[in-house]
Amino acid sequence: MSLANKNILLGVTGGIAAYKSAELVRELVEAGARVRVAMTRKAREFVTPLTFQALSGHPVATDEADFSQAGHGMDHIALARWADAVLIAPASANTLAKLTHGRADDLLSTVCLATRAPIALAPAMNQAMWSHHATQSNCETLEKRGVMLLGPASGKQACGEIGEGRMFEAHQLLLSLSGLFSTGELEGLNVLVTAGPTREPIDPVRYLSNRSSGRMGYALAEAARDAGAAVELVSGPVALQAGEDIRCRHVDTAQEMLEAVREAIARQHIFIGCAAVADYRPASRQPEKIKKLQDALSLPLMRNPDIISEITQLEDRPFVVGFAAETRAHEKHALQKLASKQLDMIACNDVTDPRCGFDSEENALEVYWPGGHRSLAQDTKPKIARALVSVIAKRYASTHKRGNVTVLKKVKDRSQNS
DSSP states (O other), X not given: OXXXXXXXXXXXXXXXXXXXXXXXXXXXXXXXXXXXXXEOTTGGGTSOHHHHHHHHSSOOXXXXXXXXXXXXXXXXXXXXXXXXXXXXXXXXHHHHHHHHTTOOOSHHHHHHHHOOSOEEEEEOOOHHHHHSHHHHHHHHHHHHTTOEEOOOEEEEOTTSOEEEEEOOOHHHXXXXXXXXXXXXXXXXXXXEEEESBOOEEEETTEEEOOOOOSHHHHHHHHHHHHTTOEEEEEEOSOSOOOOTTOEEEEOOSHHHHHHHHHHHHTTOSEEXXXXXXXXXXESSOOSSOOOSOSSOOOOOEEEOOOHHHHHHTOTTOOEEEEEEEESSOHHHHHHHHHHHTTOSEEEEEETTOTTSSTTOSEEEEEEEETTEEEEEEEEXXXXXXXXXXXXXXXXXXXXXXXXXXXXXXXXXXXXXHO
């Protein structure tokens, strides 16, 4: 299930089915999702916010919340940007009507207007209300706008009547929600991602490294997996865990990363070199800790191997995506690397911007390929990763399609042998 590390905003509206939402939060958290809950005033008449706070580990967003207090909650714009998906469960008939007509008279409906994340609704109401032509018309309009309707199920209702209108159970909602992130764009392909920094030892206690957290690379690995690829990840030392179904190999040095990439590259269709590999390493590693005996210390360095360049020189090379972390002349340097390293695509970011890149949860990328360019505006790294993987998938498909029999045969052979 592809909900691990996804930001899920759960909206709870008024209805007896609100009690099921508590179990839904628990199952979302167990699936690895990060969950925030927004409740309407009517919903709080059925279940208290404290219940959802205890289950999610976060304060509940309500119309009465004091967002000026640090750490209490998130305003509607922050929530809208934070969410990878919005799930409203239960979604009352009134909520369906409000969303259909674009009303924004409470926090939850305002978030739905402000977010660019996909929205899913789990209707729950009396069977007569569900079958009413007004409700059905609203549902038809919402679906045309891309809103996903999950349910309702049929059965005995709280009012004693029998028919359609019951909210889906938690496990059904999780299964459907995970489908939002399973694009299938890379179905049947093998993808190798490198992530994080490398550490180049100076002595037994010191090393040369950089500020890479690995978040972008790990997000790309998860996004490629969600797109249907079989993903391998070669990771430098980071404080992260690889997602489910991602084969991860941990390394420390640039040389170790190169060896791991060499071992895996023959079975790959796409290689994404996102790691911040150290350009230089100490010429020699001191066997013992260097003592502080002098006012100055000279440390001879030698160049590390260029992993990306080595892969692009292979006769049977995969589709290669590089990264460029730049501080100035970003487009110029990115295009130079694209050409000099013979990359299929390069993603460039400005590491001088404190809001993006190193030590940040967010990023912004300028993506270049021969004859093309796409800007990915600042957003969370998982969202940027999904957008970049979609660009990669489209570009890969455009360069590996009909008319190129040799490439198609190689793709088939790799799929069979992996």
